[in-house]
């Protein structure tokens with residue numbers, strides 16, 4: 478077999494990691510020049526920057542006026558765990574999991590909080606659990622976009638508008654690129670390093686009035702670390718939602734988050750962010766359509782993520798390999814592309830089936846994904862010559 482020919486076009490930006498994700502087009506460290514450094518985050522200046530992040534995020538996302546939004550510690554994980562530890566235990570729980578992050582929330586609820594009335598609704602990588610089986614008289618915990626399988630819920634139609642329980646949604650990798658029905662989400666969480674390509678370590682938590690009511694009327698049966706405490710004396714700590722934070726934030730990260738929000742505003746807001754990601758998914762779908770060696774891991778088209786696109790390899794030379802051979806071959810494809818400076822960090826998540834995971838969120842340019850598709854075909858052909866022998 479001849480050595481496969483390298484494509485001519487290279488992605489201008491090889492950063493396709495699913496987190497931290499590519500910076501926005503045109504980003505440079507100079508955007509951080511006005512960061513409030515060496516000053517207290519509780520100074521008027523510091524607080525105004527934190528408040529600006531909250532205000533701009535609220536406006537961009539179209540949050541209802543009576544929803545709270547606050548910056549918390551420990552990224553999306555911190556925000557989700559703060560919600561689980563603070564809110565659960567008042568009624569039964571339905572928790573959905575179809576990939577690694579959802580499975581992590583199941584473990585928190587069953588093994589750490591050890592709640593006894595828990596139903597776990599699970600599905601394999603590539604699928605969604607039966608959404609019609611969810612009982613909204615209970616608290617419902619789910620991930621909007623399963624980043625490690627590339628499977629998202631198609632919309633919020635399955636969520637009961639008139640529910641008794643709370644909905645707690647891990648919305649990182651979804652927020653800012655998917656249309657989230659706020660009236661159906663009582664808690665939503667995310668982190669800055671995903672769709673907006675911001676710097677990591679801070680989480681954002683959004684609360685509906687019903688979530689606040691639960692916080693003020695329910696006292697969890699377990700100890701509550703200071704970092705998770707959203708109430709004081711049975712009342713919501715409103716300062717978390719008005720530019721204060723429980724502990725010290727990085728004002729450098731805050732400045733970077735502001736830059737991302739300003740960029741999003743400048744390109745036309747949420748609609749444009751969504752359109753960019755959907756356009757990227759469409760470009761990858763055209764490549765998948767034309768490349769018989771690959772397919773989406775997500776089986777149902779409406780559930781295919783527009784941010785974390787997970788690809789399985791279906792070529793017979795690959796599927797005929799034993800499990801460890803498939804793993805090695807998929808990693809070889811990713812490492813060839815890495816070595817050529819074409820794509821960094823696109824191997825599948827460590828717990829997911831062997832394959833590729835390509836970030837296609839709003840900071841990624843469609844032309845780069847078009848070029849990447851051709852290079853993956855090249856890397857597949859190279860790897861086939863090595864593994865199929």
Ligand SMILES: Cc1ncc(COP(=O)(O)O)c(C=O)c1O
Nearest residue numbers: 496552553554578624649650668
């Ligand atoms: C769906 C989902 N939940 C949670 C996390 C963990 O996020 P963080 O590292 O911001 O805590 C990730 C990270 O990729 C994710 O994609």
